[in-house]
Amino acid sequence: MDWQQISFEVQKSEVDLISEVLVGLGSLSITFKDAQGNDIYEPPVGTTPLWEKVTVTALFSSEMSKDYVEKTILEICDINISDASSLKDKVWEKECQKDFPAMQFGKKLWVCPSWDIKPELSTGAIVIEMDPGLAFGTGTHQTTSLCLEYLDENPPVNLDVIDFGCGTGILAIAAAKLKAKSVLAIDNDPQAVMASHENANKNHCNDVINTIHSMDQDNSSRCDLLIANILANPIIELEPLFSEFLKSNGTILLSGIIKDQVKEVVSCYSQNFTGIKLANKDEWYRISATRKFS
Incomplete structure (x- = not known):
């Protein structure tokens, strides 16, 4: 028809x-x-x-x-x-698949849907198998892309990582595949928690990734790297919690911030963080910084 x-x-x-x-x-x-x-x-x-x-x-x-x-x-x-x-x-499923080809982030990281050709692992490629779903995060948006590129450039080898607002779990899986010691993936959306768990299992990362609902989080958790690819307002509101989560000299990676919000976020994090760095794709910004010794 x-x-x-x-x-x-x-x-x-x-x-x-x-x-x-x-x-x-x-x-x-x-x-x-x-x-x-x-x-x-x-x-x-x-x-x-x-x-x-x-x-x-x-x-x-x-x-x-x-x-x-x-x-x-x-x-x-x-x-x-x-x-x-x-x-x-048309066959709309195939039409939609055209918008989600395999994508490379940095030198090694790839996000590949089930219907596209995967790079040879012998080339050193690290492949995340990920099909688009209801939860946020497949690498197509600038905010997720900025975080994946950071992780590719700064692999969290032997680090404890928290992915706060994990969505599909794509960043948690990237951290796990880049040799993180442990990854805690947290989200307040039950559908995202389910998607993250399923995607971690699909990528054989469940031995490293623990996926939980935010209501079940233990605020005593401590990490070397905290990733929050969410939005500016919750990023600002959650600064005290994020500062508490991070070990001294740990790294925070924030994304989901538009240009007009950067100054306010930087101001909020300047008290407890140092070495603040910015990167952007179009109007979207990523902020990374180091937790001051407490």
Whole structure:
């Protein structure tokens, strides 16, 4: 079956109404996209903000009359179609797989989905087997890429590592495969905890990685390296806990920070950390630093 996509550019206040009408017309899916390029990176907890101007796109079967949809929307919402296009049916699983090829990070680290060719281990490649799922982190985002590149350049050999906000467990697995002595992977999302455990098992790292929910964490844990690829606000709020987790002269690796937030994060960590270093990909930044002797 072929499909057609019909888009409307609306004000934020009109989104709920037009969505209800589109559902009533039999839309198979509705997506929202910023119409003006104003990104929302870190909304307050418990909120689902929208942009001031939103592009609403509805997917219909090819049998649905575009003119009928436009006429109905115009009568109820007084909004015209901004774009309409046909969409050929495809094997969507294979289409999605094209967006997740094997990727190299630094000199040795590779993240490889099950459907792509893996590099020969004889070349010294260290392979993380990882398929995209519901939890965050497959290496495609700049924040994860920055952390993987750091680990490749600074392998945590014989170190105790904490991956706080582990998502899929990709960074915990990278640390384990780079010869960490132990890795504690922590997340507050049960789905992420499950994904991390399964991915660690798939990569034969369960003897090194212990995956737990944040509610079960023991604040007496101490580590040589703490990784937090989360967001700036929790990074700032958790500084006292992270400082407590780290051994003196241990390293902290923070990611998920946009350019406008760097100064505030650096200021927050300057009291207990030294040797602060920055790296970035596009608007996303990574911060590494050393815990001062306490």
